[in-house]
Amino acid sequence: MTSREFGAAVRRLREATPPGSVELPSAGRRVRGLRREELGDLAGLSADYVRRLEQGRSHPSAGVVDAIARAVRAPRAEYERLAALAGYAAADGLVPSELGPGATRMLERFPDTPMFVADAAMNLLAVNRAFLALEHWERTGEEWEWNVVWRTFCSPFAAFQQSPADATDHQSVLVARLKDARLRYPRDTALVALVDVLRSSSRLFDALWRDPRPVTAYESSATFLRSDGEPVTLVGNLLAIPGDDLGALVLTAAPGTADAVRLAEVVDTATGPTVVRVGRSGPG
Known part of the structure; x- marks a missing residue:
C-alpha cells in the first residue's frame, strides 16, 4: 500500500x-x-x-x-x-468478539427471522429466539462447539441437511472467511489453534485450506429437521456488520411458499429472551 x-x-x-x-x-x-x-x-x-x-x-x-x-x-x-x-500487523492481533449495539439491534428488531451473529473466525456470539427454535444446534461439550467452521467440518448437525451444491458453497465461504481472519489476526492464538485442529481433524478442510475453491455466492440453502418431524428449508445469507468486524447469518424463506408458512409456525413456538448470548460455555 x-x-x-x-x-x-x-x-x-x-x-x-x-x-x-x-x-x-x-x-x-x-x-x-x-x-x-x-x-x-x-x-x-x-x-x-x-x-x-x-x-x-x-x-x-x-x-x-x-x-x-x-x-x-x-x-x-x-x-x-x-x-x-x-504495512503493520495490529497491536494485539486478536479477533474482536464484542457484540456491539448495531449487531444487538439487528437481532432484536427481526425476532421472527432466524439469525446469529459471529466474529471473524465464525465463533457464534449471539443468536435470536427464532434461530434457537430451529432446534438443530445440539450441544456437544467440545471446545469448539459454537464455531460454525468446526461444526461443519468436524461435527456436522444431524438436523441440518444440504444438497451437494449448497454444501460446496457453504464450505467455500467458511474456508475463505477463516483464511481472511487468519491473515488479519496473525497473533490470535485461539484462531491459530482452531485452524490447526481443523486441518488435523478434517481431510476436506485441509484440502480446501491448501487449495481453496472460489467463492461464487455468499448464500446457500439448507433443510432443518425439527423434533416434530416437519422440515423447513431456508436460505442463509451472510451479511457484514461494518465497524465491529462481525457477520450475521440471516435465514429466510421465499414469500408465499410452504416453507414460509412452516417458518412462521416454527417461530410461533419460540420462547425465552429475544437475544441469547452464546459461546464456549453455552447460552447465557
Whole structure:
C-alpha cells in the first residue's frame, strides 16, 4: 500500500469523527469532524505532521498508527485497516468478539427471522429466539462447539441437511472467511489453534485450506429437521456488520411458499429472551 492511501484513510477518519465523541466542543464549527490541530493534540502529533501524513508525504511508525486510532476511538475494523495500509500487523492481533449495539439491534428488531451473529473466525456470539427454535444446534461439550467452521467440518448437525451444491458453497465461504481472519489476526492464538485442529481433524478442510475453491455466492440453502418431524428449508445469507468486524447469518424463506408458512409456525413456538448470548460455555 502507498503512503497516499494511508493518508486518505486518516483524513476520512478525521473528518468522520464527531468532536463530541472525543470530548471536544461541537458548536460553531465550519468543517466536518476534527481539525488537524485537534487530531494532532489527541494523538500527540504536530498539525504539520498530520498534514504531511494526509498528503502522503510521510510514512508513519506503528506507534503513530496506534496513536491515531486511539485518538479518534476508531472501531476495531478501522484500526485493522489503518495498520494494514501502513504495512503493520495490529497491536494485539486478536479477533474482536464484542457484540456491539448495531449487531444487538439487528437481532432484536427481526425476532421472527432466524439469525446469529459471529466474529471473524465464525465463533457464534449471539443468536435470536427464532434461530434457537430451529432446534438443530445440539450441544456437544467440545471446545469448539459454537464455531460454525468446526461444526461443519468436524461435527456436522444431524438436523441440518444440504444438497451437494449448497454444501460446496457453504464450505467455500467458511474456508475463505477463516483464511481472511487468519491473515488479519496473525497473533490470535485461539484462531491459530482452531485452524490447526481443523486441518488435523478434517481431510476436506485441509484440502480446501491448501487449495481453496472460489467463492461464487455468499448464500446457500439448507433443510432443518425439527423434533416434530416437519422440515423447513431456508436460505442463509451472510451479511457484514461494518465497524465491529462481525457477520450475521440471516435465514429466510421465499414469500408465499410452504416453507414460509412452516417458518412462521416454527417461530410461533419460540420462547425465552429475544437475544441469547452464546459461546464456549453455552447460552447465557
